[in-house]
Amino acid sequence: MTTQTTHTERQQPTPPRRSFLKTVWAFLGLMAAGEFLWIASGFLRPGKKTSQAAxxxxxxxxxxxxxxxxxxxxxxxxxxxxxxxxxxxxxxxxxxxxxxxxxxxxxxxxxxxxxxxxxxxxxxxxxxxxxxxxxxxxxxxxxxxxxxxxxxxxxxxxxxxxxxxxxxxxx
CATH class of the missing domain: 2.102.10.10 (Rieske [2Fe-2S] iron-sulphur domain)
Structure with missing residues (x-):
């Protein structure tokens, strides 16, 4: 007896664990790089002008x-x-x-x-x-x-x- 599987019964392959971790690390790396650029730009930007006193x-x-x-x-x-x-x-x-x-x-x-x-x-x-x-x-x-x-x-x-x-x- 031959079992035939239909297209609806097939399951999509789950992504392997390694590719999931790569995606997570890439996301965290982009976040860290963005934070570094934010801090560096704040450091290099001129300070706010203080209000001149009378x-x-x-x-x-x-x-x-x-x-x-x-x-x-x-x-x-x-x-x-x-x-x-x-x-x-x-x-x-x-x-x-x-x-x-x-x-x-x-x-x-x-x-x-x-x-x-x-x-x-x-x-x-x-x-x-x-x-x-x-x-x-x-x-x-x-x-x-x-x-x-x-x-x-x-x-x-x-x-x-x-x-x-x-x-x-x-x-």
Whole structure:
């Protein structure tokens, strides 16, 4: 007796396991390549432009010179700087950003120095490096003193390698 199979009874051959795995790996590889291209393009694309602050927000009137005693350091949250009145009467507007990795550096009034919480760099009252790993002094902002009033221009940051006496503002 001969068994005849009809076309409807025949089953389609199932794809072998190996070709299924090839398809899965190819799909995952394309996904990984797409993700890599997405990240690389985001890295190479220029950053978003930050909104420009109004000029009045960048020029900060710190106060009268007589309000800051000799040897004092005063924090200005709005401008993100410290106003340091040196022992000789000079004034510096010191940036809060550590020159090592950019951490915010607080003033330690007991030790009379700036100490970075990230890697323990220490800076003196003028922003000079006392102990590394910070490679250079803290940056400063231009200061003007007119009629006994201190004004700080936070739109400009002066990167410095050493403390130059010309950077200190005097009345």
């Amino acid at each position: 000029p009045s927000d960048m020029l900060i009137v710190a106060g009268k010179l007589e309000d800051f005693p000799m040897g004092s350091v005063t924090a200005f949250v709005r401008g993100r700087f410290y106003l340091s009145r040196l022992e000789d009467g000079g004034v510096l507007a010191i940036s809060r950003k550590c020159t090592h990795l950019g951490c915010t550096v607080p003033w330690d009034d007991e030790e009379k120095k700036f100490i970075c919480p990230c890697h323990a760099s220490a800076f003196d009252r003028a922003g000079g490096v006392i102990s590394p790993p910070a490679p250079r002094p803290l940056d400063i902002h231009p200061v003007t003193i007119e009629n006994g009033v201190i004004t700080v221009d936070t739109s400009r940051t002066i990167r410095r390698n050493v403390l130059d006496p010309s950077q200190i503002a005097y009345a």
